[in-house]
Amino acid sequence: MRDIFIVAIKAIIVNKVRSLLTMLGVIIGVGSVVLLTSIGTGLQAYVEDQFAALGTDTIYVVPGTPFAEGGGVGGQQSVIERTKPVLKKQYLKEILHDNRDLIKDGLLMAMSIKNVKYGDKEKKISLLGTTANFETVYNTKAEKGDWFTKIDNEKKSSVVMLGPTVAEEFFGKIDPIGKKIKIGSKTYRVVGILEEKGGGFGGPSFDSYIYLPLETMYDDLDVQFINNFTLEAKEGVLIKDAIKAVKKTLLKDMDEDEFTVVDQAKLLETINGILGMFTIGLGGISAISLVVGGIGIMNIMLVSVTERTREIGLRKALGATPNTILIQFLTEAALLSITGGMVGLIIAYLGSLALQPYFPAKVTMDAVIMAFGVSTAVGLFFGAAPAKKAAGLSPIEALRYE
């Protein structure tokens, strides 16, 4: 076996350029499969991280049926459904009232994007209108200053909390507490900065929002629409039961297809499902180049068998069995393919490292094992025909071949 290896390595080294070009197909194939799946799995891991930041006992009520057939997060239907103003403030009160034994607390959330100005800095920022209990429901404390209060909400005070990213962007090293910023045409006082949190529904991070009292937002910024209710289940309550109860309450006011009640797990499952398909799709498309690479190997191996007909004949005359010849050529093909696969893997790894500042790409152990396995399989599969041809050569014919 050792000798077969040496012969195979020699054959590859002797034809350096040809071997390299042959490998190129596999390099590109394995490289693109690994890199693209790393993007897919990285995305999945990223989303999971984001959701983990939100806590696990949280239930959401959203308009429409984004998780049903034909829906999908970001799907066409969900956009239409989400813009329907079906959720009303009153419903949240009903939910909290009817399910006191299951739901600890709840809040509603409205979102908008507006031009924000401080000094000579101006930027479009996502706004999130909510109530003071956001602090406890989302477990997000004020790093500096204090959360706006229930009274601020009722009085429609012109106060805002800043996400840490926004604070950094507008104020840098200056302490923003008490400073005035302009949202649209109105002026607001900064009362607090949130601790770093991450997360954010797969959209912008919660750190890059400006938070203001819901009522203030409604009044000042011409926002009518409620994005979601976020409910916090009581400790020890089964999320499943809580969802059922909330649904029952809401059915008194709305039709079944006008709203959806989901928890973290369901949201995560749906998004992961989509990303999983996305990953498989990307991998599948790039696998085509792997097949092309395999055909390249077969092509070159066939050329190699023809070129070395005389050598094969000699080896047979000197005692090589058909099997020995078969294994020798299979080894050569597999070696070409595996080497190509390893190089492709390294390139994909470097590629994912280069992407990391911009995108959460992640090369997993699975991808490494897959790259190794697939490139071996490609080599053996596409090397089989040439190797068989070599093994079947008659020693006399082969020796006579010029």
Next chain:
Amino acid sequence: MGDNVIKALNNVSLEIEEGEFLAIMGPSGSGKSTFLQVASMLAHLTSGQINLKGKDVTEYNEIERSKLRNQEIGFIFQQFNLLPRTSAIDNVALPLVYAKVNNSERDRRSIEMLQKVGLGDRLQNTPAQLSGGQQQRVAIARALVNNPSIIFADEPAGNLDSKSGEEIKKLLIDLNKEGKTIIMVTHEPDDASIAKRLVIFKDGEIVNDSKIKSKKEVEKKNHNIIQDKLSKKTKLKKKK
């Protein structure tokens, strides 16, 4: 065309004793090469029987034939058939690789054989760095390295200048003196005369099988047989 069976060998029976030195001659198409291929287990017989060392080996399959060639037969080809870009020592060791001999033993025996053919100082040279005569000596070392009982030589001096050819012939004579059985195909009476027994093929049959007494005798017999063939051809033409 399709139904015409061409018999390369017809009704040939030859018994070769251990230690003999056989020269096989004959015009091209006479069947001498076919005989060599069949006798050396490279080609299959369509009918008939081959016995080696008292054993019927006719029905051996590919794997058994490979083993037999590896253990019992040494080949010397007209074109040397060395592996290019491969050192002399590795070329000589090739049969031992297939005999599954370990690395150090392989090297030891290959060096010994190369020394025997006078190339002890050219172990690491590749065929491109060796002259034709040296290449053929590497090939002879390779033929001997697994200690076979028979050596088949197909025009061993055919591709060499006369001086190198003489060296090779001398090596073959020495090997035969050491007790090796040698079967050599050649069309040169000069080469054939180093053997002890002369077998001449013609049209797939053996037309001469005799002890070699002198070079002149070989030349004469070979000449007669080729002439005979030529005269037959002219006869055919005349008939038409």
